[in-house]
Amino acid sequence: MPMHPMDMPHAGGSRRQASLSIIIPTYQEAGQIGRLIAYLHNHSLVEQVEIIVADGGSIDGTPQEAQQAGADIVLHTAPGRAVQMNAGARQAIAPVLYFLHADSFPPESFAESILQAVARGSQAGCFRMRFDSGKWLLKINQFFTRLPFLFCRGGDQSLFITRQLFDRLGGFREELRIMEDFDFIQRIRQHTHFHILPQYVTTSARKYAHNAWWRVQYANFTIIRMWRKGASQDEMVATYQRLLHYRRPPAGPPKARG
Structure with a gap:
């Protein structure tokens, strides 16, 4: 399926500059993606971020909802999270990329926290993670996300990376249908320290339903x-x-x- 941006003009018909490009891969996220985009707008400055949604074939109205909610770019791509995230990265204009799942809400200070970490020299990293559920067993998962081990990582924690390092690594491996996040973080760690920020992403516990x-x-x-x-x-x-x-x-x- 060829990739093509939906018609999403900014005021004046040209894209603004941004410090952080947020890339959200989606599949059947109607009812969720609009809430996330509204949250991102409410907790960042207009000139700070751009929001790119890369949809992998939803038929529930996800792309339309993303557009109506104010995404800067909505892409239609072939399915597969690695393919979708790379497609979003190709459209991004900011020097820092931030990959975020549609069912995960970053901390309110996400933009400042990421940009400050990069200014201090971090090239890549993530937040800690907690679930939107009070079940005590899920707090075990939450605890382990603060640890530096690779097996404690996952796409639910979101991921920021400088454009320069992303390009040097060649992005996500598109042949991977599963474990694309582990593979990418492993390759990041071979080049630089992977920084775990102390704030929390709140992600959906829907898998446990x-x-x-x-x-x-x-x-x-x-x-x-x-x-x-x-x-x-x-x-x-x-x-x-x-x-x-x-x-x-x-x-x-x-x-x-x-």
Whole structure:
């Protein structure tokens, strides 16, 4: 499917400059994406950020909702989170990129926190994460997101990176249908320190609506172990789909973390 921006002109018909490009990959996020975009606008300055939504084939009105909510650019791309995020990055104009899932709300000070971290020399990093649920077992997941280990990372925590480093790494590997975030963070860590900011992203616990806590953790552990042993994408996708009940975009399962 060819990528093409929807007609999203700014005032005056030209794009403004921005310090931070927020890139949100979406699939069937109607009812959610509008809330997130409104939140991002409410907690950042107009001249600070641009919001790019890269949609992977939604048929529920997600692109239209994103446009109406004030996204600067809405893209239609082939499905697959890595493909979508790279497409968004190609359209971004800011020197810092911020990848954010549609069901995750960053801290209110997200823009200042990220830009200040970059000004201090950080080239890449993320926030800690908590769920929008009071279940005590999910607080275990929350605790581990403050630790520096790779297995504690995941796309739910969002990810910021300088444009320069993103381009040097070649972006996300588009052949990956699963574990694209782990692969990318691993490559970042080979080049620079990965900075964990002390504030929290609040992400949806919707995955746990149809899966027991222990089952999600087992699925995550299994996929990480398979990835480290060099399992094929087909093997990992099939295993993840077998272990968890969750909505699935055409290119495979959703993120294998959380």
